[in-house]
Amino acid sequence: xxxxxxxxxxxxxxxxxxxxxxxxxxxxxxxxxxxxxxxxxxxxxxxxxxxxxxxxxxxxxxxxxxxxxxxxxxxxxxxxxxxxxxxxxxxxxxxxxxxxxxxxxxxxxxxxxxxxxxxxxxxxxxxxxxxxxxxxxxxxxxxxxxxxxxxxxxxxxxxxxxxxxxxxxxxxxxxxxxxxxxxxxxxxxxxxxxxxxxxxxxxxxxxxxxxxxxxxxxxxxxxxxxxxxxxxxxxxxxxxxxxxxxxxxxxxxxxxxxxxxxxxxxxxxxxxxxxxxxxxxxxxxxxxxxxxxxxxxxxxxxxxxxxxxxxxxxxxxxxxxxxxxxxxxxxxxxxxxxxxxxxxxxxxxxxxxxxxxxxxxxxxxxxxxxxxxxxxxxxxxxxxxxxxxxxxxxxxxxxxxxxxxxxxxxxxxxxxxxxxxxxxxxxxxxxxxxxxxxxxxxxxxxxxxxxxxxxxxxxxxxxxxxxxxxxxxxxxxxxxxxxxxxxxxxxxxxxxxxxxxxxxxxxxxxxxxxxxxxxxxxxxxxxxxxxxxxxxxxxxxxxxxxxxxxxxxxxxxxxxxxxxxxxxxxxxxxxxxxxxxxxxxxxxxxxxxxxxxxxxxxxxxxxxxxxxxxxxxxxxxxxxxxxxxxxxxxxxxxxxxxxxxxxxxxxxxxxxxxxxxxxxxxxxxxxxxxxxxxxxxxxxxxxxxxxxxxxxxxxxxxxxxxxxxxxxxxxxxxxxxxxxxxxxxxxxxxxxxxxxx
Numbered sequence: 001x002x003x004x005x006x007x008x009x010x011x012x013x014x015x016x017x018x019x020x021x022x023x024x025x026x027x028x029x030x031x032x033x034x035x036x037x038x039x040x041x042x043x044x045x046x047x048x049x050x051x052x053x054x055x056x057x058x059x060x061x062x063x064x065x066x067x068x069x070x071x072x073x074x075x076x077x078x079x080x081x082x083x084x085x086x087x088x089x090x091x092x093x094x095x096x097x098x099x100x101x102x103x104x105x106x107x108x109x110x111x112x113x114x115x116x117x118x119x120x121x122x123x124x125x126x127x128x129x130x131x132x133x134x135x136x137x138x139x140x141x142x143x144x145x146x147x148x149x150x151x152x153x154x155x156x157x158x159x160x161x162x163x164x165x166x167x168x169x170x171x172x173x174x175x176x177x178x179x180x181x182x183x184x185x186x187x188x189x190x191x192x193x194x195x196x197x198x199x200x201x202x203x204x205x206x207x208x209x210x211x212x213x214x215x216x217x218x219x220x221x222x223x224x225x226x227x228x229x230x231x232x233x234x235x236x237x238x239x240x241x242x243x244x245x246x247x248x249x250x251x252x253x254x255x256x257x258x259x260x261x262x263x264x265x266x267x268x269x270x271x272x273x274x275x276x277x278x279x280x281x282x283x284x285x286x287x288x289x290x291x292x293x294x295x296x297x298x299x300x301x302x303x304x305x306x307x308x309x310x311x312x313x314x315x316x317x318x319x320x321x322x323x324x325x326x327x328x329x330x331x332x333x334x335x336x337x338x339x340x341x342x343x344x345x346x347x348x349x350x351x352x353x354x355x356x357x358x359x360x361x362x363x364x365x366x367x368x369x370x371x372x373x374x375x376x377x378x379x380x381x382x383x384x385x386x387x388x389x390x391x392x393x394x395x396x397x398x399x400x401x402x403x404x405x406x407x408x409x410x411x412x413x414x415x416x417x418x419x420x421x422x423x424x425x426x427x428x429x430x431x432x433x434x435x436x437x438x439x440x441x442x443x444x445x446x447x448x449x450x451x452x453x454x455x456x457x458x459x460x461x462x463x464x465x466x467x468x469x470x471x472x473x474x475x476x477x478x479x480x481x482x483x484x485x486x487x488x489x490x491x492x493x494x495x496x497x498x499x500x501x502x503x504x505x506x507x508x509x510x511x512x513x514x515x516x517x518x519x520x521x522x523x524x525x526x527x528x529x530x531x532x533x534x535x536x537x538x539x540x541x542x543x544x545x546x547x548x549x550x551x552x553x554x555x556x557x558x559x560x561x562x563x564x565x566x567x568x569x570x571x572x573x574x575x576x577x578x579x580x581x582x583x584x585x586x587x588x589x590x591x592x593x594x595x596x597x598x599x600x601x602x603x604x605x606x607x608x609x610x611x612x613x614x615x616x617x618x619x620x621x622x623x624x625x626x627x628x629x630x631x632x633x634x635x636x637x638x639x640x641x642x643x644x645x646x647x648x649x650x651x652x653x654x655x656x657x658x659x660x661x662x663x664x665x666x667x668x669x670x671x672x673x674x675x676x677x678x679x680x681x682x683x684x685x686x687x688x689x690x691x692x693x694x695x696x697x698x699x700x701x702x703x704x705x706x707x708x709x710x711x712x713x714x715x716x717x718x719x720x721x722x723x724x725x726x727x728x729x730x731x732x733x734x735x736x737x738x739x740x741x
Contacts (some may be wrong), residue, residue, distance in 0.1 A: 005196055007602040011035070012572045015203065016360050017044060018066045019173060019572050022051055023198070025164050028141045031055045031082070032160060032171050032198075032480065033062075037359050038331040040105075040113055045070055045078075047599050052078035056140055060086040061158045062128075062174060063094035064242045065101060066359075072098060072118040075125075080728065084126045085135070087148050089156025089284050091126045092277050093241040093738030095119065096270040100240040100328055103269040104335040108381035109529055115608045131284075151547045152176035152186040155243040156284055159188055167606050168194040170565070173572055174202070177551045177559060181249040181302065182285045186551075189562050195606040197565035199556075201573030203596075204581035208552045220545055221254040224353065227541070228262045228322040232349030236326045237337040237364060239356075241274045243549055244326055247355060248306055255305040262304045266329040267315055267336045271308040275301055298564075312336055330354075331362035338363070342378055342536055350540040355547035372542045381531040394526045466666040556581070560589045565606045567592040577594065613640070614649040622652070633665060664738045668717060670701055677733060697721035697730045 008022040010031075018035030030050075043478040050075055060068045068090075072078040086094070098119045105111040129135055129148050137144045144164050151157035153174040160171040168191065177184040224234050226235055230305040238244040244266070251264055268274065280291050289300045302343065309315055315325065315336075329335040341363075344350040358364025366373060380637075386394050551559065560568070568585055570578055570593065578595050585593045596602045625632040637657035638650040677684045677693060684693050690700040698720045719734065721727045 003167045003195070003606060005604045005606070006601050007196075007198065007569050007596065007604060008051075009571055009596055009598050010051070011044055011598065013596060014244075014573075014575045014578055016572070016574060018046055018069065019061075019200075021072070021171075021571060023162075023169065023171070024054070025144060025169065027316050028137070028144060029054050029056045030162065031058045031080075033060060033173075034058060034069075034071045034074055034080075035065045035066040036073070038065060038101075038329055038333045038362060039359075040069075042073075045073065048074060048080075049078045052080040055080060055082045057082050057137070057146075058084040058088050059146065059158075059160050059171070060084065060094065061160060061171070062242070063090045063092075063097055063156060064154060064239055065097060067174075069098070069101065072114040072122040075122045076114055076118045077152070081125075084122075085129060085146060085148075086132070087131065087156040087158055087284070088128045089277070089281050090130050090158065091123065093155060093274070095123050096273055096277070097240040097242075098123075100269045100335070104329065107383055108334060108531075111277045137576045141462075149190075150184055150187045152178075152180075152183050154204075155183065155245060155278070157183075157279060159186060161191070165612070167608070169196045169198070170194045170563075173200040174550055175199075175559075176549045177555045179215070179286060180246055180549065181253070182245050182289060184242050184550070186559075189559055191563055194563065194565050195608070196569065196604045198569040198571060199559075199560070200572050201578040201581040203550050203556060204577040204584075205452045206552050206572060207554050208546060210671050214472070217250050217254065220250060220547070221258075222541060223545070224251075224324060224351070225258075225260070227349070227351040228260075228324070230349055231322055232347065232351055232540075233322055233344055234324045234353055234470055235337065235340050235344055236324070236353050236355060237330045237332055237341070238326045238328060239330050240268050240328045241277070243547060244274075244328075244357060245278055245301075246549065247326060247547060248303060249300060250302055252305055260305075262322050262324060263318065265309050265315060265318070265326070266306050267309040267312075267325055269328075271310055273307060274573055275303065304525055309692075312339060315340075330356055330364060331359050331364050332364045332367070337381070338378070342380060342534075345536050345538050345540050346394060348539045348541075352542050353542055354542070354544045357544075357548065367542055368544050373533050373538060375537050377533060377535050379531055379533050381529050382658075383527045384530050386526040386528055390528070390737065391526055397688045420467070473474070515647060553581075557584060557588070558682045562587060565590055566606060566608075568594070569602070569604060570595045609728045611648055614643055614647050616649055616651050619650055619652045635660075635663070668701075668734075668737050670699070673699075673737060676737070677730070680733060681731075682730070693730050694726045696724060697726050699734070 004024070004026050006024040007365040008024075010020040010022055011017050012019040012021070012033075012035065018037050020035055023030045023032055027204070027589065031048075034048070048070065058071070058080070059243075060071075062068070064129050068086075069082075099116070102111065102114070102116060102119065129133075129146075131148055131150055131321065134145050134147050137146065144162065144493050147161045147163070148158040149161060151159045151174065153176045157174065159175060162169040162171070162215065170188075172186070172188050175188055176183070177185045177189075179185045227234050236247065238247060248266065255262075255264065266275075282290055285300075292298050292300065296698050301505070325340060327340055329334040329337055332338050332341055339350060347354065354364060354368055358368055363378065366376065385391075423709055433673065568590055570582055570585075573581070582593050582595050592604075594602050594604065619636070619638055623634045623636055624633045636650065637653055637660075639653055641651045643649045643650050670686075674684050674686070674691060682693055684691060686692070692698055700718050700720070701719060702716050717734065719731055720726070721730075
């Protein structure tokens with residue numbers, strides 16, 4: 001029997017709700033993603049609350065609210081205490097995303113689901129990994145290896161590969177095949193025939209017209225330019241630190257090419273920190289950005305046409321005139337984008353440009369309906385200082401609470417003092433031997449002796465008494481010839497304390513937090529939230545252009561057919577999209593396709609039989625290994641036996657090994673072999689699907705690597721040409737690319 005694998009969706013199946021899935025591998029429970037939505041509805045987390053205590057590890061795939069928004073709440077309220085794993089950008093940008101979410105809501109409500117301390121505490125337990133890094137779990141997870149790979153949707157976005165006993169479980173949601181300005185495409189297609197693939201159906205019904213990226217970017221900027229030239233403003237509701245990075249690069253590039261003078265503003269509570277991190281994560285970005293920095297030291301995120309703002313008051317102070325504002329949140333449920341929409345929506349010259357589908361049930365989703373509403377009801381809230389009687393009542397209440405806390409603290413301290421003063425006859429100097437009383441008295445003034453303020457000669461207190469003296473705390477400092485002994489560790493600031501402090505102030509490169517955000521965090525002025533409902537007449541233009549950075553339905557189907565998993569699990573997508581992709585995959589990808597309901601556990605254990613065997617030292621002493629890629633392989637002739645612990649063991653044959661046919665191990669890519677031959681000085685070129693080597697020799701590859709949804713096919717490499725020196729030389733080079741067993 002293969003590795004035992006069970007999948008239980010906790011949220012995000014047959015709908016577009018946040019993503020959260022429980023995956024059990026041989027009894028080790030992974031929580032992959034821990035998302036929430038911009039409405040922060042606690043009812044969505046009920047399934048998670050029932051299993052939080054059983055989770056052994058948490059894997060995060062993307063740095064947005066839908067993938068990690070519930071992590072602080074779950075750790076605070078559900079007792080989730082498992083170690084968390086992510087890439088460095090997911091950790092850093094996810095932290096900023098949660099800061100922005102909290103600060104946006106604290107300004108307009110008495111938000112109490114989690115605090116900044118809860119966010120810091122949750123992210124403090126994150127272990128950061130690099131792409132393709134194999135991380136071996138220990139303890140209960142012994143034998144399990146996890147590795148993050150490029151997803152291509154958000155910076156640091158991850159396709160998780162979990163390996164146990166040679167079988168791969170791949171978790172790939174929200175991936176993007178297309179290369180973009182700041183991100184490479186996904187590497188999902190490099191995985192072939194995994195035991196289990198878990199992916200989403202979010203875009204299964206969305207087929208984008210085939211259009212080059214440059215043309216798409218030009219259309220995007222043209223729409224914005226027309227609005228600005230007509231005297232209008234443009235609002236782009238964006239996420240905190242995700243897809244907004246791509247939009248900023250598109251605008252920056254075209255503003256430079258066209259020498260446009262209209263101002264661009266990026267407005268979030270953490271905009272400065274976001275760009276600072278982006279500048280430092282170039283190695284996680286596209287090859288073009290990395291190469292540009294290596295050759296010319298040009299950092300793509302040194303934005304020359306974009307001004308970073310961290311408060312609405314800063315935007316209000318800018319000169320009147322057409323402008324572009326990218327503001328969080330993309331859902332329009334809270335944040336600066338909500339307030340700016342209310343101000344600008346009633347002007348027919350303005351444009352609200354959506355670059356991603358709004359979350360279900362949000363104002364953004366409502367405005368993206370066809371046709372869009374002509375008027376919407378919104379709630380405008382703001383925090384104002386307390387004054388007059390309200391302020392007096394607040395201060396009286398705070399004073400009362402402080403007195404109660406002080407009283408409780410004094411009672412606790414008194415109890416602790418009584419407990420600490422229970423006498424110990426072995427060391428208490430009040431139990432005095434009369435023969436030694438003078439010597440004891442003589443030494444009272446010395447540092448090395450213990451002393452009391454009150455000494456009662458000849459009195460032995462009963463063991464039940466507290467102490468026949470006033471409360472006194474003994475000084476037990478160690479002394480040497482130079483004075484009191486100092487412990488250097490007491491004065492060393494621990495790395496984790498420094499890291500936590502840096503995280504608390506935003507963790508940005510210079511240890512500085514955005515000024516407006518810091519002032520909001522440190523502001524202790526008594527205040528309250530006032531709200532009023534109003535109806536907004538939507539006269540501005542509303543346009544949606546897809547910049548979500550996800551593969552469309554056509555690409556998803558093509559990738560799944562190429563990967564050809566043994567078993568496929570579909571999650572996260574509307575019911576219609578999920579059923580559509582399920583039926584397609586049953587016909588064209590693999591016969592085992594599952595689409596579980598919420599909290600439904602499905603068993604996707606591999607049908608392959610895997611056995612653990614012990615290799616005896618006598619057998620291994622005569623085996624010659626050869627390195628092939630990341631592995632070392634060898635041909636072994638042995639017989640199966642059992643050890644003293646009834647474990648299967650491979651033992652040397654007692655009789656001579658029978659001969660076997662030669663086996664060629666390896667996979668030759670013709671493009672790579674072409675480069676290899678060129679490096680050896682062989683003139684080589686592709687002609688008619690074959691590789692022409694020199695004047696007379698031709699190589700061609702026949703057969704298929706794998707059949708659609710099925711088993712392996714046969715591949716052959718045919719070498720044609722007359723028997724000459726070139727022929728034997730090319731053949732020798734060809735053999736060197738394989739291992740002959």
